[in-house]
Amino acid sequence: MSAPEPRPGIMDIAPYVGGESAIAGKRKAIKLSSNEGAFGPSPRAVIAYKKAAATLHRYPDGSATELRKAIAARHGLDPERVVCGAGSDELLILMCKAYAGPGDEVLYTEHGFLIYPIAAKAAGATPVKVAEKQLTADVDALVKRAGAKTRLLFIANPNNPTGTYLPADELMRLRERLPRHVILVIDAAYAEFVTHNDYSPGIELVDGGDNVVMTRTFSKIFGLGGARLGWAYCPAPIAHVLNLVRGPFNVSAPAMAAGLAALDDVAFTNKARAHNTVWRAWSRERLLELGLEVPESACNFVLVRFPAAGGRDAKAADAFLKARGIIVRRVAAYGLPDCLRVTIGLEDEMRTLVDALREFTKSWGSR
Numbered sequence: 001m002s003a004p005e006p007r008p009g010i011m012d013i014a015p016y017v018g019g020e021s022a023i024a025g026k027r028k029a030i031k032l033s034s035n036e037g038a039f040g041p042s043p044r045a046v047i048a049y050k051k052a053a054a055t056l057h058r059y060p061d062g063s064a065t066e067l068r069k070a071i072a073a074r075h076g077l078d079p080e081r082v083v084c085g086a087g088s089d090e091l092l093i094l095m096c097k098a099y100a101g102p103g104d105e106v107l108y109t110e111h112g113f114l115i116y117p118i119a120a121k122a123a124g125a126t127p128v129k130v131a132e133k134q135l136t137a138d139v140d141a142l143v144k145r146a147g148a149k150t151r152l153l154f155i156a157n158p159n160n161p162t163g164t165y166l167p168a169d170e171l172m173r174l175r176e177r178l179p180r181h182v183i184l185v186i187d188a189a190y191a192e193f194v195t196h197n198d199y200s201p202g203i204e205l206v207d208g209g210d211n212v213v214m215t216r217t218f219s220k221i222f223g224l225g226g227a228r229l230g231w232a233y234c235p236a237p238i239a240h241v242l243n244l245v246r247g248p249f250n251v252s253a254p255a256m257a258a259g260l261a262a263l264d265d266v267a268f269t270n271k272a273r274a275h276n277t278v279w280r281a282w283s284r285e286r287l288l289e290l291g292l293e294v295p296e297s298a299c300n301f302v303l304v305r306f307p308a309a310g311g312r313d314a315k316a317a318d319a320f321l322k323a324r325g326i327i328v329r330r331v332a333a334y335g336l337p338d339c340l341r342v343t344i345g346l347e348d349e350m351r352t353l354v355d356a357l358r359e360f361t362k363s364w365g366s367r
């Protein structure tokens with residue numbers, strides 16, 4: 001007799017390691033490691049969440065009717081084709097569970113979000129990483145790699161941790177050239193932060209066929225990462241499938257209440273976007289002045305590349321920042337060992353970060 005073993009592929013999963021949230025020996029840290037939103041949640045979302053505590057003994061509305069209607073009204077969608085999840089992660093995992101299995105391939109981009117290969121392997125499928133061009137998804141390479149075994153193609157637009165995005169016409173070109181049996185999943189977790197005119201989260205692509213899904217989250221601009229709330233906009237048959245495979249009460253009542261209130265607080269979201277636009281540009285300019293490489297970002301973070309030389313590299317920079325109470329994200333697991341990802345926080349947090357990195361780069365000269 002041998003001990004129980006999971007299905008093939010499960011033990012190949014590299015566990016997801018989130019951004020760190022504390023530094024040993026430091027009471028209060030500046031946390032710029034998980035893109036959580038500089039202002040936290042809307043005060044109205046907090047009130048709604050607390051109010052939901054009084055009825056915690058009741059099961060939530062398993063079909064999230066009110067929330068789906070509010071999301072649909074905001075974006076001009078059919079609420080029947082919106083599916084809510086405990087974070088968009090759950091929906092990405094369910095897409096793999098429902099549409100990919102042993103022998104199937106799941107495509108994702110070179111520096112794409114790590115949940116994609118995890119979700120593929122958890123379903124028994126094979127994740128396939130496709131090379132990017134200048135830290136950006138390469139439409140031609142993706143189309144070329146999509147074959148008979150391909151079931152899903154995940155693309156974060158804009159992408160975490162690079163901050164780059166494909167403009168709407170490139171995304172359209174990808175959809176048009178992709179074989180019909182492949183589902184294109186557009187993960188638009190950072191859509192609300194993008195201010196470029198040539199960007200689209202992809203709603204028109206979902207509407208334009210039967211093989212495109214767009215996912216969104218309440219974890220980023222809405223600051224509700226701890227509540228776990230996301231949604232997908234799908235062709236009707238795919239929405240039906242997701243509803244079959246999800247848990248009947250997959251979204252908690254307090255999360256839905258907070259989500260509804262957050263969605264309604266448009267002034268708060270606008271303020272968060274405006275703050276991000278200003279301090280992302282300010283931070284990038286200061287870091288460029290220090291001689292660091294910082295690709296343009298459409299998100300609420302910037303990717304910062306450090307020299308490969310020992311003492312000046314990303315690892316040394318990370319340790320230097322930690323010693324000053326600043327937590328950023330190492331992104332070696334994303335194939336970017338010489339980079340750090342820095343979330344755009346409050347003004348004083350960004351000033352402290354830039355001052356620390358100025359000190360760090362100054363120390364190079366004296367070596």
Ligand SMILES: *Cc1c(COP(=O)(O)O)cnc(C)c1O
Nearest residue numbers: 087088089113160189217219230
């Ligand atoms: C943060 C993030 C998400 C959101 O995950 P949730 O499960 O909704 O918290 C999804 N995709 C990407 C690329 C992200 O960075």
